[in-house]
Amino acid sequence: xxxxxxxxxxxxILSGNFAVTSEVGPPxxxxxxxxxxxxxxxxxxxxxxxxxxxxTSVCRVCSLACCIRLKLMGLEPxxxxxxxxxxxxxxxxxxxxxxxxxxxxxxxxxxxxQHFGDHPKCANVFDLDSVQLIQTVKMMRDEGRLLGxxxxxxxxxxxxxxxxxxxxxxxxAMRVSRLAKKVAAGVQFVQTQCIYNLDTFKEFMKIMVDxxxxxxxxxxxxxxxxxxxxxxxxxxxRVPGIDVPxxxxxxxxxxxxxxxxxxxxxxxxxxxxxxxEVEGVRGFHIMxxxxxxxxxxxxxxxxxxxxxxxx
Amino acid sequence: xxxxxxxxxxxxxxxxxDFTKVLIVGCDGCVTVCEAGGMKEAKVLASALRLYFxxxxxxxxxxxxxLTRQCEKEYLAQISDKMDIYDAxxxxxxxxxxxxxxxxxxxxxxxxxxxxxxxxxxxxxxxxAERCQACGRCILAETGGICPIARCSKRMLNGPCGGSDKxxxxxxxxxxxxxxxxxxxxxxxxxxxxxxxxxNPKDWSTSRDGGPRTIVREDLRx
Amino acid sequence: xxxxxxxxxxxxxxxxxxxxxxxxLLMAFEYGADGVIVVGCMEGDCHYSAGNLYARKxxxxxxxxxxxxxxxxxxxxxYNLSSGMGGRFAEIVREITEKVMELxxxxxxxxxxxATGPIxxxxx
Numbered sequence: 001x002x003x004x005x006x007x008x009x010x011x012x013i014l015s016g017n018f019a020v021t022s023e024v025g026p027p028x029x030x031x032x033x034x035x036x037x038x039x040x041x042x043x044x045x046x047x048x049x050x051x052x053x054x055x056t057s058v059c060r061v062c063s064l065a066c067c068i069r070l071k072l073m074g075l076e077p078x079x080x081x082x083x084x085x086x087x088x089x090x091x092x093x094x095x096x097x098x099x100x101x102x103x104x105x106x107x108x109x110x111x112x113x114q115h116f117g118d119h120p121k122c123a124n125v126f127d128l129d130s131v132q133l134i135q136t137v138k139m140m141r142d143e144g145r146l147l148g149x150x151x152x153x154x155x156x157x158x159x160x161x162x163x164x165x166x167x168x169x170x171x172x173a174m175r176v177s178r179l180a181k182k183v184a185a186g187v188q189f190v191q192t193q194c195i196y197n198l199d200t201f202k203e204f205m206k207i208m209v210d211x212x213x214x215x216x217x218x219x220x221x222x223x224x225x226x227x228x229x230x231x232x233x234x235x236x237x238r239v240p241g242i243d244v245p246x247x248x249x250x251x252x253x254x255x256x257x258x259x260x261x262x263x264x265x266x267x268x269x270x271x272x273x274x275x276x277e278v279e280g281v282r283g284f285h286i287m288x289x290x291x292x293x294x295x296x297x298x299x300x301x302x303x304x305x306x307x308x309x310x311x
Numbered sequence: 312x313x314x315x316x317x318x319x320x321x322x323x324x325x326x327x328x329d330f331t332k333v334l335i336v337g338c339d340g341c342v343t344v345c346e347a348g349g350m351k352e353a354k355v356l357a358s359a360l361r362l363y364f365x366x367x368x369x370x371x372x373x374x375x376x377x378l379t380r381q382c383e384k385e386y387l388a389q390i391s392d393k394m395d396i397y398d399a400x401x402x403x404x405x406x407x408x409x410x411x412x413x414x415x416x417x418x419x420x421x422x423x424x425x426x427x428x429x430x431x432x433x434x435x436x437x438x439x440a441e442r443c444q445a446c447g448r449c450i451l452a453e454t455g456g457i458c459p460i461a462r463c464s465k466r467m468l469n470g471p472c473g474g475s476d477k478x479x480x481x482x483x484x485x486x487x488x489x490x491x492x493x494x495x496x497x498x499x500x501x502x503x504x505x506x507x508x509x510x511n512p513k514d515w516s517t518s519r520d521g522g523p524r525t526i527v528r529e530d531l532r533x
Numbered sequence: 534x535x536x537x538x539x540x541x542x543x544x545x546x547x548x549x550x551x552x553x554x555x556x557x558l559l560m561a562f563e564y565g566a567d568g569v570i571v572v573g574c575m576e577g578d579c580h581y582s583a584g585n586l587y588a589r590k591x592x593x594x595x596x597x598x599x600x601x602x603x604x605x606x607x608x609x610x611x612y613n614l615s616s617g618m619g620g621r622f623a624e625i626v627r628e629i630t631e632k633v634m635e636l637x638x639x640x641x642x643x644x645x646x647x648a649t650g651p652i653x654x655x656x657x
Contacts, residue, residue, distance in 0.1 A: 084465070088512065110465055110467060110472050111465075112474065112481075113464050113465060113474075113481065113482045115464075115482040115483075116481075116482070124465070126465045126466050126467070127512070127515065128512050129465065129467040129468060129469050129470070129472075130469070130472075131468075131469035131509050131510070132468070132469065132509070132510075132511065132512045134509075135509060135511070135512075136512070147512060163473060164473075165473030168471065168472075168473045168474065168475045168476065169471060169475040169476060169477060169478055169488060169491050170471070170475070170478070170491045170494050170495070174494060174506070177503075177506050177507055178469075178471070178506070180507050181469060181506065181507050181508070181509055184507060184508065184509055185469075185509040193473055240474040240475075240476035240481035241473045241474045241475070241476060241481065320597075320598060320601045320602070321601055324601070324602070351556075354556055355555055355556065355559065355598075358556065358559040358560065358563060359559065359598045359601075359602050360602075361563060362559070362562060362563060362598075362599070362602045362603075362604050362641060363601075363602035363603060365563075365640075365641050365644050365645065366602065366603045366604055366640035366641055366643075366644055367603065367644075368644050
């Protein structure tokens with residue numbers, strides 16, 4: 001958490017308050033109004049708004065365009081950037097572009113393989129991976145230098161983020177190792193994959209704390225409310241890297257259909273309350289995909305509203 | 312070695328159906344090992360073509376042969392006296408051999424008879440798996456002898472990604488997660504400390520991205 | 534067993550159907566066979582452990598080729614019998630003969646105007 005940037009998210013984290021971020025998904029057509037609408041829905045409830053980057057390899061309005069729009073609305077965007085679709089020239093170019101509009105938060109991701117998306121026949125890029133992207137933006141910010149060696153004056157003042165997934169393979173200790181590698185590369189905050197298995201997450205955080213890593217990187221716990229039991233089952237069986245324990249599926253499925261969404265929100269709120277007590281958790285990243293209108297309720301009931309006003 | 316699969320028969324038929332004298336040329340190299348384009352496959356293809364032309368009521372002469380390899384001019388030259396009479400040649404060699412044959416016999420129509428797939432190994436008879444992407448600068452020493460460029464779907468150098476699921480790649484349960492394999496190997500070798508050091512961006516200019524490649528061994532050339 | 538079966542069948546004995554090559558089957562049709570059957574041991578009982586399994590794969594491959602070149606994969610079939618099943622054998626031969634009679638002469642025979650060899654059947 002070395003370099004200080006103009007990022008409001010960084011400011012909130014450094015203040016010691018729990019930070020709150022959320023994400024908005026861009027539309028699949030040239031419709032500028034969608035992001036404006038979603039941004040307005042959640043703006044008072046979060047410290048920064050992530051815009052996903054062609055998530056799950058589905059072609060959407062690019063994250064950069066949406067982040068610029070949010071910035072021009074006076075909001076605090078977080079540019080998600082995957083390395084699947086762009087080589088190092090384009091990645092650095094987009095970072096300069098974002099910085100030129102005063103965007104100060106970035107999430108460095110490798111990205112889902114195109115197999116999952118609407119263009120499975122495309123060539124992929126993967127010139128860099130997420131760790132190398134972290135290294136790159138850090139170099140641009142701290143040394144004013146591009147990967148190719150070119151040196152420049154006006155540097156991107158990026159607060160550098162990445163994803164962390166305590167639930168993927170090979171094992172929890174190695175996932176901490178991987179996060180340690182990202183820290184070595186320069187990451188300052190991470191948003192985790194959505195958490196349902198609190199035991200595993202706590203195990204992850206314990207190792208983080210034992211290694212002192214919690215002081216080097218701010219962990220924002222990922223929260224995704226379940227809409228219904230179908231979603232719970234789908235995420236349990238069909239989404240790699242997500243761990244949904246049976247009791248979560250049972251709990252959501254145990255109430256009548258029209259009550260399941262409410263139960264999902266209640267569960268999310270309970271998770272927030274429990275995770276606030278876990279050492280090293282510095283905030284929450286609420287991913288309510290295509291359900292952004294629920295973010296205000298979750299933030300309120302989670303005791304995170306109103307957002308602290310910092311000087 | 313190079314691994315290939317025979318092209319669908321209907322594709323080959325479509326290519327040659329209007330000719331009357333066709334030569335099938337197999338290769339005793341890589342495509343023989345993966346049973347896609349050796350002498351045996353050349354015979355089978357020739358017989359299938361003969362059956363096709365006969366039942367269609369068309370007169371055609373279909374012959375077959377095989378060369379030691381088609382990526383070497385001295386072997387390609389061995390059929391120079393036969394080539395004149397044929398309207399079309401189907402080469403069962405890998406993409407390299409087909410092109411070299413077309414270079415040598417540049418006024419002949421040469422069709423590819425196999426789809427060249429990758430450089431790989433024989434896990435079992437009839438089961439071949441990719442192992443090398445010819446990046447031009449081998450990093451196997453750093454990854455316990457397992458290549459992340461060939462075996463990670465995202466060719467990450469700092470893997471695994473968050474989709475590594477119980478040792479399998481997120482895109483296909485039949486693909487082992489390359490980075491899980493590397494992790495296990497580094498563990499066996501006592502080299503897990505490699506995991507925490509970021510690997511810098513790769514110089515891809517030695518791979519396909521740098522343009523078509525040539526090797527010039529001055530020590531071998533006079 | 535001295536059972537009756539149609540006389541237009543030529544039997545070729547092999548020690549194991551695993552010895553039957555893709556080329557043997559294709560050549561039979563090139564020479565004008567109207568139909569070919571491969572008769573091997575019951576799966577799991579092969580004396581050489583997997584010969585009949587390879588034969589099945591090769592028969593399927595040739596059937597596919599025959600379909601694509603316009604000869605017709607129905608003219609080739611594989612059956613699994615034990616050597617004690619003489620009655621079933623005769624039944625099979627009757628079956629395939631009827632089938633082939635229905636399909637008519639092989640297009641190869643029609644195109645060349647004659648058979649260049651007898652109708653063949655390969656068995657163990």
